[in-house]
Amino acid sequence: MKIEADGFSFDFTDALDAFVFDEKDKKKPHYHGLSQAMKAVDIIVELDNDYLFIEIKDFHAPDDYNFQTAVDDEQKKERRSRFNHLREVLKYKYRDTWFYRWAENKTDKPIRYLCLLTLDNAQISVLNKELRKQLPVGKAGKHWNREIARSCVVVNIERWNRNFPNWQLVRLINPPEIT
Amino acid sequence: MLEKIKFEKFTAFESLEIPLSSGINIFIGANGTGKTHILKAVYATCDITKSQKSLAEKTNRVFLPFGEQIGRLVKRARASRTGYFELTRRVEDIDKSLTIRLSLTNHTKEPEKATISGTHKQWLQHPLESVYIPVKDMMANAPGFRSLYNLRNIHFEEVYADIIDRVFLGSLRGPTDSRRKKLLDILQRSMDGKIISKNEEFFLKNKQGELEFTLLAEGIRKLGLLWLLIQNGILLNGSILCWDEPEANLNPKLMRTVVEILLELQRLGVQILLTTHDYVVLKEFDLQAKNTDKLVFHSLYRNTGEIEIASTDNYLNIAPNVIDDTFGDIVDREIKKSMANLGK
Incomplete structure (x- = not known):
């Protein structure tokens, strides 16, 4: 099942359904309609036993988030704050999407969150760890009987293609230019 | 080159x-x-x-x-x-x-x-x-190392003896020019002091006094080594x-x-x-x-x-x-x- 979003084309060969969730076109069947109140991930995919929530971010200056290699404390603070903001955006997109889908009665299968970001391997490794804690993944609450996310992975294009050969990913447009 | x-x-x-x-x-x-x-x-x-x-x-x-x-x-x-x-x-x-x-x-x-x-x-x-900085720090072990090494009864690659020689044998060539001084200043800020040597032993000198290299973190010793190599003119154009x-x-x-x-x-x-x-x-x-x-x-x-x-x-x-x-x-x-x- 082919789907396009944010300059990328995906082909989920084993999907039961796949659609743009952050849909702005009122005529489309999956029109979101609550964008003034709730954030939304870009794509939702339904598989036999899982749902995938997919968020895409193509950066023109990935190093703006690279706080680990900042050249001074001020830059580190600035980059760390951008990085934290990015993590919070990803977190609330997931949670709001979850609420929306809960109201639709569509949280009947485990949900996995995939964030496709054009950052380097070291950056996605750090974000992966932090986002997992923040969502949070698994039965995180002491008294929880259910989980709000089964898993969460942050990937770049290279890692996506290496790990998900059956969900082919193609960039449709050139990467954003550094301004 | x-x-x-x-x-x-x-x-x-x-x-x-x-x-x-x-x-x-x-x-x-x-x-x-x-x-x-x-x-x-x-x-x-x-x-x-x-x-x-x-x-x-x-x-x-x-x-x-x-x-x-x-x-x-x-x-x-x-x-x-x-x-x-x-x-x-x-x-x-x-x-x-x-x-x-x-x-x-x-x-x-x-x-x-x-x-x-x-x-x-x-x-x-x-x-x-030329200068070769090996992985292991040698500055803290400088006292006596050279004479021991010259007896050739210790198993060390020569780069370890050479780095100590470079630090001791280099001589300051005239007054420190402004570009070299800038580098020394950057290092001094990071180390919070400058390096002095007494009888083949190195110390970090600052307002608090003189701290021997053996008591310094290895990272600071590395900056100290760079400081010495720049200060004594080993690291120059060419x-x-x-x-x-x-x-x-x-x-x-x-x-x-x-x-x-x-x-x-x-x-x-x-x-x-x-x-x-x-x-x-x-x-x-x-x-x-x-x-x-x-x-x-x-x-x-x-x-x-x-x-x-x-x-x-x-x-x-x-x-x-x-x-x-x-x-x-x-x-x-x-x-x-x-x-x-x-x-x-």
Whole structure:
């Protein structure tokens, strides 16, 4: 099942359904309609036993988030704050999407969150760890009987293609230019 | 200025030629891809222009093969074989490139039996200041080390004795110029003091007093070493600096200072060769370098068993990038754990 979003084309060969969730076109069947109140991930995919929530971010200056290699404390603070903001955006997109889908009665299968970001391997490794804690993944609450996310992975294009050969990913447009 | 180095059947290399940048050369690669060997061969060949030692003898002392049998530096094979390395440099004074080659067979036992060829005589006539900073710090162990080493009864590669010699023997040439002073100031700020020596022992001196090197963090000792080499004029225009894993024992914050200093030294005309396994080092260079800086990343890798090299001046084009691949591998394992076999 082919789907396009944010300059990328995906082909989920084993999907039961796949659609743009952050849909702005009122005529489309999956029109979101609550964008003034709730954030939304870009794509939702339904598989036999899982749902995938997919968020895409193509950066023109990935190093703006690279706080680990900042050249001074001020830059580190600035980059760390951008990085934290990015993590919070990803977190609330997931949670709001979850609420929306809960109201639709569509949280009947485990949900996995995939964030496709054009950052380097070291950056996605750090974000992966932090986002997992923040969502949070698994039965995180002491008294929880259910989980709000089964898993969460942050990937770049290279890692996506290496790990998900059956969900082919193609960039449709050139990467954003550094301004 | 060093132009290129070539290896044939020498140590880990079957056949390898490396064009060198006149600025900074950064070698990356997995363990066992010969990064340190490149630095040692370059250093031995530069050092003899000042020490006037035989290239074979110096190479043997720097590599220190078992039993000091120089033939063991030939790449291992069952049959008899000859190996060599050769370095080419440009000497501006005579507007000429000079090449020196050290050849040996795997049966060569003593350095005297090895063959030195090329423009050997001219090579020795044009001195080239060089320094090799090994992975392990030696400054704290300087007292008595040199005399002990000269008795030749301790098993240390000569680079360890040489670095101490460089620090002690270098002499300040005239007043410190403004660019050198700027570098010393940067280091002093990071170290919170300057370095003094008393009877072969080093101290960090600041308002609180004098702190001996043995009590200092190894990272600060490294900055101290750089301070001494800049202060005593070893690192000047035309000098060669070989540095094996500058990140060892250095926290990432101090690495920022080290990269800043290295870029500035390159701007002063010091040619630099360094090895690294560290993501922060690579990124620091990528982020701090200006367009006018001369920077080349050399990636060493094994292809069907033999070591090959890919060089680029663009951080994003480093391939294979063993450092980034390591993070990639971690991410892959995380994905596998999180996603089971979905998407495969």
